[in-house]
Amino acid sequence: MASEKPDKQEVRVDVEGRTLTISNLHKVLYPRTGFTKGEVLNYYAQVSPVLLPLLKDRCVTRIRWPHGVQEGSFFEKNTPAGTPSWVRTAKVPTTGSRAQSGARSGADTLVFPIVDDLATLTWLANLAALELHVHQWTVGRNGQPRNADRLVIDLDPGEPAGLHECCQVALLVRDKLGERGLATRPVTSGSKGLHLYADLPKRLPSDESTALAKEVAEELQGEHSKLVTATMTKARRSGKVFLDWSQNAGSKTTISPYSLRGRERPAVATPVTWAEVEEGAEDPFGLEQFSPEQVLARVAELGDVFTAPE
Structure with missing residues (x-):
């Protein structure tokens, strides 16, 4: 942990050599039980040894609850603005069997994140991406869907x-x-x-x-x-x-x-x-x-x- 900004409730953490800014650890995302964002991050960190192999090479669609599960959520397919340069991505065509509503207006491709390391998983959890959804196909080494x-x-x-x-x-x-x-x-x-x-x-x-x-x-x-x-x-x-x-x-x-x-x-x-x-x-x-x-x-x-x- 390199620094702390109490006014913004942010901490900078090192995750496997990547520096991430984590915000609002005490924010309650599940009001019924008081389960916080910090606990979400902790869960994903602890479960990552068995979760990451199942996410390997699969494009991830996220459902995010930035204000907690009592408020609205939204699906996110494309990588959001501010995505770190080190996050692995895959550009997938939206035509034919993979056509979907998540493409940007006028776009014929989607750019998904692929979650193959703890840093990427932590980055998504910090965005309140509580749910991680994947396809039944994977992306090959050439970046193309198989x-x-x-x-x-x-x-x-x-x-x-x-x-x-x-x-x-x-x-x-x-x-x-x-x-x-x-x-x-x-x-x-x-x-x-x-x-x-x-x-x-x-x-x-x-x-x-x-x-x-x-x-x-x-x-x-x-x-x-x-x-x-x-x-x-x-x-x-x-x-x-x-x-x-x-x-x-x-x-x-x-x-x-x-x-x-x-x-x-x-x-x-x-x-x-x-x-x-x-x-x-x-x-x-x-x-x-x-x-x-x-x-x-x-x-x-x-x-x-x-x-x-x-």
Whole structure:
């Protein structure tokens, strides 16, 4: 820590050889619990050994809450003004499957940050970028997007269904993907549901991975119509689990495992074991969403559940 400016509530810190100006450490970003910006920065610093490998080579869309989660938020795709010169970026075309509303007016590309070191992660956390969302494709050494290297299905419960029903459906998805030779990993969403990831044996264009996810969703909808829906219409989701296959589209993103969520209380998208999902399928209270403190304790005890073979 090189200097301090009490009037501006700023400190200058050295993060792996990069000097950053950190502001308003005591600012409360989660008023319901009093969780501060300093605690957000501390969480991301502590979880970085398992988070950074999952962000590697992936463009990051951020959701920022500069005045805390009780106030408004905004999506940010392009790098903001004042981005440090040392932040790695990727220029991605917005045409075709990656067209998205985040491009600057008249622009045909987006310039995303890629978070491959603690300094960049700290810089984003200081901007109150609580949520870090990534695509299912990565950027190659030439800076160009590659095909998808994984598939994701988002299990989104429609009330009164909840995480209990998501766990039941997750076991069905695991079996369906297993029939196709794909091993699936579960992650609580940090909100209401579960995310299921499967590494692809070979990279696929986004339309092909999307078609595969949709195929699984529609099969399960046909076999378990009282529990599962593959239809996006919210009016048809009541009491069912929506299998959102669309997040495999080239322009779509999913909250990264180990990212915070901008909810009323601080929660984290948390990798879990299949044993935990099975318990959640049996017991309505067998699995719950996790707090940052719980996640750090889990990582200390279990390591990275997301990449560890069961």
